[in-house]
Amino acid sequence: MGYVIALAGKGGTGKTTIAALIIRALKEKKLGSVLAIDADPNSNLGEVLGVPAGDNLGAILDQISADPNKVPAGMAKERFIQHQVQTTIQEEDGFDLLSMGKPEGPGCYCYVNNVLRGLMIKLIKDYDYIVVDNEAGLEHLSRRTSRFADILIVVSDASSVGLKSAKRIIELVNTLKFEVKKSFLLINRFNKNIPEDKIKETGLEYLGNLPLEPQIEELSLQGRSIFDLKSDAQILTALSLILSNSPLLVGGARGGGD
Ligand SMILES: Nc1ncnc2c1ncn2[C@@H]1O[C@H](COP(=O)(O)OP(=O)(O)OP(=O)(O)O)[C@@H](O)[C@H]1O
Numbered sequence: 487m488g489y490v491i492a493l494a495g496k497g498g499t500g501k502t503t504i505a506a507l508i509i510r511a512l513k514e515k516k517l518g519s520v521l522a523i524d525a526d527p528n529s530n531l532g533e534v535l536g537v538p539a540g541d542n543l544g545a546i547l548d549q550i551s552a553d554p555n556k557v558p559a560g561m562a563k564e565r566f567i568q569h570q571v572q573t574t575i576q577e578e579d580g581f582d583l584l585s586m587g588k589p590e591g592p593g594c595y596c597y598v599n600n601v602l603r604g605l606m607i608k609l610i611k612d613y614d615y616i617v618v619d620n621e622a623g624l625e626h627l628s629r630r631t632s633r634f635a636d637i638l639i640v641v642s643d644a645s646s647v648g649l650k651s652a653k654r655i656i657e658l659v660n661t662l663k664f665e666v667k668k669s670f671l672l673i674n675r676f677n678k679n680i681p682e683d684k685i686k687e688t689g690l691e692y693l694g695n696l697p698l699e700p701q702i703e704e705l706s707l708q709g710r711s712i713f714d715l716k717s718d719a720q721i722l723t724a725l726s727l728i729l730s731n732s733p734l735l736v737g738g739a740r741g742g743g744d
């Protein structure tokens with residue numbers, strides 16, 4: 487079974503960047519097959535990973551609802567969609583990418599989520615690691631894919647407002663009875679340690695913090711990929727330390743690594 491790592495947090499905290507950094511680390515450590523899921527309708531995980539824009543689940547559902555005859559006679563619609571979605575998965579060097587997008591047509595938006603949830607069950611069997619980059623905010627949590635995760639990383643800035651927001655996210659996750667085995671708080675763009683009482687208040691286990699990385703700002707400005715980040719970048723060292731000191735990857739499905 488694959489090991490699901492999901493990212494959540496309020497807008498702009500760094501979820502997509504950190505998802506991409508984790509994917510890079512998984513690839514470099516050769517820990518197994520990796521599927522990146524961009525579950526944000528305003529997809530940009532692909533861009534951060536340097537993947538050219540491709541089809542997404544929303545577009546596929548639009549095509550099918552515009553022309554229901556596309557579904558071959560004798561084949562269940564659900565199965566056909568799953569098959570079509572499989573063909574939209576982009577195969578890259580060291581990881582695959584599935585973009586969720588958003589259907590433009592009428593139809594029920596929650597349908598996409600249902601399809602993806604069904605698909606996730608299958609994908610979890612096909613990959614060693616699944617990294618899910620979620621959209622910002624709370625409301626999507628009740629309908630999105632991160633209903634189950636081995637690890638949920640709540641990304642926050644170091645502000646009091648940010649930490650309160652992280653707390654609300656994890657409270658909602660608990661209220662909605664998500665199948666999340668372990669949740670962590672990761673502070674982004676911060677070089678110091680957060681006082682312990684502040685972390686305690688969130689109810690989350692502290693994973694660590696990642697510094698503001700000038701190289702990331704530069705790459706982001708130029709629309710370049712996380713793989714262009716030089717290997718001596720501070721943020722990579724910090725992430726590497728976090729990963730080696732936490733059960734995040736070492737406790738993963740396949741273990742191994744360095
Ligand atoms: N540690 C960091 N150092 C420097 N820049 C960063 C860092 N983390 C994120 N950024 C930059 O901050 C911006 C927002 O980051 P990102 O897109 O990862 O956030 P997000 O939480 O996914 O946002 P959204 O809620 O819109 O999906 C990006 O331009 C990104 O390059």
Ligand SMILES: [Mg+2]
Binds near residue numbers: 501620
């Ligand atoms: Mg994002």
